[in-house]
Amino acid sequence: MSREYFARNPDYPFADAVLIDGKTLYLSGRIGFVPGTTTIPDTVEAEAHAVLRDLRSVLAMADMTMDDLVSLQVFCSDVSLWEPFNAIYRTYFAGPLPPRAFLGSGTLLFGARFELMGIAVKDN
Template sequence: MRYVAPALLAMLLATASQAATKVKHFAPEGVPASLTNAPPFSGAVLAGNTLYIAGTTDHDPATGKPGADATIGAKMVLDSIKKTVENAGLTMDDLVWVQIFASDIKDFAAFNAVYRTYFKGSMPARAFIGARSLLGGAHFEVMGIAVKSK
């Protein structure tokens, strides 16, 4: 019986800590101007120190068209991810998990050549998945999770 009070106190503190976690939503980056109000999702959600980044494609915000080739597409989508991460007060090196969907698995090397240039430290855990076709003819869709360094 004497262990009930400490256990109850620990549960209450954990609940209070979870309730105190601040959540902030960010608009999607890189969405063409014609679709700014259309997406039914947040571009990213910061919950405490963890940023959850929604799927982001390699569409030019000005034209709504994907990159002309895989290298340009990779740069476009990673620039968008970088902007999202930085808007939340984090850096690309805070990414801990990244998932890449590619319309053509043959673009693996082209994507990697660009991807490496966005990190200074250790690389995040990652998956590269062939998806056959992506929304709007995109070459890539990238999503991930970043944790704010202390």
């Protein structure tokens, strides 16, 4: 089994993702920071866009897109954010939406409202 690790910040104690056998990508938890900071955007909408753009950028490191996701977990600090998140989430996919869990988790790191993690598979 071959493994290719993707890590944008070597100071973090984890990789952003690992690609197994050039096909299956496992993504670590993604938080939607203001670019270049560890600051969370002020609004729900801005944070939803930020976390989805971050997820998309990690997928791109492995030459994948959002449509390669086969499973996604959304951890949310407040499940009442289901509808505002979904309104933005849908706009990031061209094809069918992947299977997904939306979990109320209480407090997230850095005061984030959302954290995403998932699995993507590259079509050869």
